[in-house]
Amino acid sequence: MNELLLKVDVQGSTPGSYPIHITDNYAGLAEILNGMGARLVFISQKGLDKILERFFTETGLPRDSIYLLEQGESNKHISRLADVYNWLIKNRIDRKTILVAIGGGVVGDFVGFVAATVLRGVRFVQVPTTLLAAVDSSVGGKVAVNVDHGKNMVGAFYHPQIVYCNVSMFQSLPDAEWACGFAEIVKHCCMERSGRDLDFLESNLAKVRAPEVLIQVVRDSAAFKASIVSEDPKETGLRSILNLGHTTAHALESITEYKKFSHGHAVSRGLVTALLLSHEKCGLPGEFVDRILRLMKNLGLPMDTCGFEASDLFEHMKFDKKNSGDTIRFVLLEGQGRPVYGIPMSRGEFELAWAEQKRRYG
Numbered sequence: 001m002n003e004l005l006l007k008v009d010v011q012g013s014t015p016g017s018y019p020i021h022i023t024d025n026y027a028g029l030a031e032i033l034n035g036m037g038a039r040l041v042f043i044s045q046k047g048l049d050k051i052l053e054r055f056f057t058e059t060g061l062p063r064d065s066i067y068l069l070e071q072g073e074s075n076k077h078i079s080r081l082a083d084v085y086n087w088l089i090k091n092r093i094d095r096k097t098i099l100v101a102i103g104g105g106v107v108g109d110f111v112g113f114v115a116a117t118v119l120r121g122v123r124f125v126q127v128p129t130t131l132l133a134a135v136d137s138s139v140g141g142k143v144a145v146n147v148d149h150g151k152n153m154v155g156a157f158y159h160p161q162i163v164y165c166n167v168s169m170f171q172s173l174p175d176a177e178w179a180c181g182f183a184e185i186v187k188h189c190c191m192e193r194s195g196r197d198l199d200f201l202e203s204n205l206a207k208v209r210a211p212e213v214l215i216q217v218v219r220d221s222a223a224f225k226a227s228i229v230s231e232d233p234k235e236t237g238l239r240s241i242l243n244l245g246h247t248t249a250h251a252l253e254s255i256t257e258y259k260k261f262s263h264g265h266a267v268s269r270g271l272v273t274a275l276l277l278s279h280e281k282c283g284l285p286g287e288f289v290d291r292i293l294r295l296m297k298n299l300g301l302p303m304d305t306c307g308f309e310a311s312d313l314f315e316h317m318k319f320d321k322k323n324s325g326d327t328i329r330f331v332l333l334e335g336q337g338r339p340v341y342g343i344p345m346s347r348g349e350f351e352l353a354w355a356e357q358k359r360r361y362g
């Protein structure tokens with residue numbers, strides 16, 4: 001069986017560690033879930049019929065308890081919680097029941113929050129079906145819902161019992177969703193110290209969507225995130241390096257009221273800005289910047305500025321929950337595998353980098 005197992009050590013809400021299985025099938029999942037000796041309740045999303053059909057056929061698990069969330073980020077909303085809580089209680093779950101989240105980051109974040117809160121906490125399992133969920137949202141225990149005035153504003157640190165990722169499910173993802181996942185993967189590659197993840201990704205670009213390559217790419221990326229989360233589970237310091245590219249990304253999302261950019265597409269553009277700023281402010285070598293920008297282009301990632309003014313974006317950065325006071329702080333790179341966080345940024349510095357990004361990519 002083509003399977004890789006990762007152990008994530010976590011403190012906090014679910015002490016201990018849990019495995020992340022990265023494989024190209026669901027063959028081993030039923031045994032693991034049945035071995036947990038508890039009732040399983042599945043939560044997924046409308047529109048994922050083919051994914052669910054494959055999941056239940058390959059695992060042979062009974063399809064009798066399943067709740068389907070409506071499609072889209074707008075449904076990862078606090079207002080959707082009452083319906084699922086009522087459904088779960090009506091379906092007589094108890095403290096031993098395990099919720100199984102099948103879907104992308106929207107489903108994973110939402111179900112994780114439900115699991116953290118219903119009956120004061122039940123166990124849950126993540127079955128990520130998007131590339132982004134596999135390398136990012138399913139790793140690290142951040143679960144959340146959105147409120148009217150902000151994304152992920154109500155949440156918890158609450159870890160799953162296991163994560164089980166079948167990379168062959170990604171084949172049905174639209175190009176835009178692949179790009180979202182690859183933006184986070186490139187981000188992780190920039191910060192991974194040995195440089196091996198970046199080398200592997202670059203040298204396998206031609207067949208990067210093939211399951212045999214993806215298994216390794218997803219494994220590397222999830223392992224990198226897991227290593228950071230293990231050191232700083234509650235984001236009191238080091239974990240904030242995972243926000244490389246995110247200061248600009250959050251501004252792009254907030255200025256467009258979360259309607260224009262998916263998170264990954266905003267991160268991709270923000271990563272370009274972070275690389276240019278890192279070159280100017282932290283001495284990140286130009287060759288490395290060019291290497292990453294070339295890789296992003298080859299992966300089809302969006303890198304343009306979309307006509308937004310640097311000064312408007314800078315204003316929006318002040319609303320970011322990760323900034324305190326009026327100082328805008330960035331995660332930057334001093335070199336390959338050498339991220340630094342909490343770097344104060346002036347409006348002028350940001351404007352120069354944004355202008356350079358506009359000059360290069362429009």
Ligand SMILES: NC(=O)c1ccc[n+]([C@@H]2O[C@H](COP(=O)([O-])OP(=O)(O)OC[C@H]3O[C@@H](n4cnc5c(N)ncnc54)[C@H](O)[C@@H]3O)[C@@H](O)[C@H]2O)c1
Nearest residue numbers: 104105106107129130132133136137142169170172173180
């Ligand atoms: N918890 C964290 O640490 C963390 C980190 C990053 C992002 N997030 C959250 O993750 C969410 C974004 O996740 P996402 O990018 O997976 O988006 P998503 O969950 O909305 O999925 C994207 C789209 O792909 C569809 N889809 C899912 N699997 C598919 C498949 N195999 N084939 C075809 N279509 C499929 C979904 O139905 C959806 O329409 C955001 O809410 C973001 O806030 C959380």
